[in-house]
Amino acid sequence: MATTRLMPLHTGKGRTVGTAIADILDYVKNPQKTDNGRLITGWQCDSRVADAEFLLSKRQYTALTGRTRGEDDVIAYHVRQSFVPGEITPEEANRIGVEFAKRFTKNNHAFIVCTHIDKAHIHNHIIWNSTALDCKRKFRNFWGSTRAVRRLSDTLCVENGFSIVENPKRHGKTYNKWLGDAAKPCQRELLRTAIDEALAKKPADFEALLKLLQEAGVEVSRRGKALRLKAPGWKNVARMDSLGDGYDEPELRAVLSGEKEHTPRKKAERPAPEPPCVNLLVDIQAKLKAGKGAGYERWARSFNLKQMAQTLNFLTEHGLLEYGKLKEKTAAATARYNELSGQIKTAEQRLAEITVLKTHIINYSKTREVYAAYRKAGYSKKFLAEHESEILLHKAAKKAFDDLGVKKLPTVRSLQTEYAALLSEKKAAYGEYRKARDEMKELLTVKANVDRLMGYEDQEKEQETKEKQEQSKGR
Structure with a gap:
């Protein structure tokens, strides 16, 4: 399940706008928390110089609108999105954070998503610029925004098969007390x-x-x-x-008066429970060696009996009573899942490249005149101090073009067309990907249970040991 929190960010006392933006971005981009920066995604900005890009957009906003605000001005918005431990991978969490930010800002604001893995629970830090991409408007917090953030986050979790907090309460109450109140009729x-x-x-x-x-x-x-x-x-x-x-x-x-009949109102029926899924058998001996007691042993034996019955039901319903067929279908399901996963990762990588390239092309175009003036000024330190953010963006764009091996810059329109086509293909593949993932997990669980019951697990371990010994002798 995902929990969310929305926090407006202000300049604060004793800080400039640039310093305030840099401070929060430095915190969320911490390499020790983001797998050395692998779990950082920027949209309509380069995550490496996002503070300079945010600051430049605010200067352009002031120049275009003539509006200025004091210390109470909101310079950015920060959403923290946390997931239940063990339910989601860091890559999936980062992808959901990006999708959340795009939908919530309606693609009108640059943002950066940093997924932290330093805690037991994976969580996202999402920072979006309060100034819009056209530098003419600002994102304004609205009444009920916290609820809107939670609803959108819950929607994305449901769409991707992750759990959510059902009927959250603003004030603390234990789940048992809440359940007791919910059970009483109104x-x-x-x-x-x-x-x-x-x-x-x-x-x-x-x-x-x-x-x-x-x-x-x-x-x-x-x-x-x-x-x-x-x-x-x-x-x-x-x-x-x-x-x-x-x-x-x-x-x-x-x-x-007999003019009509009374029909008592029916109570809302609870949804039918989903059929029980097959779980892995518990290794009782290993748990006992780890210090579990007799009570745990009794529970584990009962649990294993139920799982064996469910495993047998699954094999019968799907016509997989022959071990060869089970093994073949499990291998096919795993291959299909890996194929779809590879397709989606390739599409996501290209989408990220297009986003970065498009951002740098726009920045390069915006700052080209300033950089030309900087060169004419003989790379003056005074000129650099006055236009530092523009010059940094221009240099970052040129470096990105070199890193990507781009010799001729594509048009922004062609990149947008390619991006839309890739995004459509990716969304279409996700439905099939989730089905393939669930099917693979269930088949792998069933096969693991069969291997343990039939002793195939030990045979495979012995075979692996023999192969390793033969390889070591051959060396």
Whole structure:
């Protein structure tokens, strides 16, 4: 499950805008936390000089609009997105963070996503520039933005098969207490039940129905034309016309006069539980050696029996009772998963290259005149101090072109067309990728259980040991 937090970033006392941006970006880009920078993704900016790019856009915003703000100005926004331990890989977390930032900013703001793996839980730090890409507008926080962040993050997790926090509460409450409160029927449900039971006694008219409700402990009162009810044990009243279809006064009078039939409201049915999945058998002997007691041993034996039954059911349903067929299908599922995974990684790599290249082309075009003036000024230190951010961006763009081996710059439009086509192919492949991943996991689990039950696991280990010994002798 993913949890989120949205934090506006201000300049603060004693800091310039450039220093404030550099401080937060230096923290989130920490190489020790991002696998030496491998888990850093920039969009519409180069992550290496993102602070300079953010600062340049703010100067352009001031020049274009004439608007200036003080220390209370929001220079960037920071979202922290955390995932449950063991459920997601760092690469998947980074990809979801990028998709989140694109959707939330509607592709109007440059951002950087850094995935940290230094904690037990993988988490993203997403920083986006408050100034829009056109340098004419700013992102303004809005009422309910925290809820919007959580909803979008939950949507992405559900789309990618990861768990979410169901019905989160703003104030702390234990899950058991929350579950107990959720299990209690609400007052309106109690009132509808009381009306159903009173109607079952065939009252002569509406006044007789109200009398039966009062005898059942329901307080009945009128306020103007509204009829108000209060169930036993409740402090607040509920209007009868708020109980839903079939329970307001005109409809109940029509039922009592024989003009229509009353249909009790059905309770919402809980979704049917998903069929149990096959889990790996527990190595009881290894757990006992590790210090587990007799109680754990009893639980593990019961658990293993259930998993063996589910494994047998799976093999029967899929016609895989022959070990050769199981092995063949498992190998095919693994190969298919690796193939799709390779396709998606190749597409993601090219998408990242296009994003970086497009950003550098735009920066190169914006700063070309400034750099030309810098050269005419004889690389003056004074000129450099006045236009440091523009010159840094220009140098970074030229270096990126050299690193990518680009001799002739493509047009931004051609890059956008290629990007859209790759993104469409990648999204189409993800549905099949998730199915292939789930199928592979289930088949590998079933095969591992069969190998353990039949002793094939030990045979494979012995074979591997013999091969290693033969190789060492051959050397």
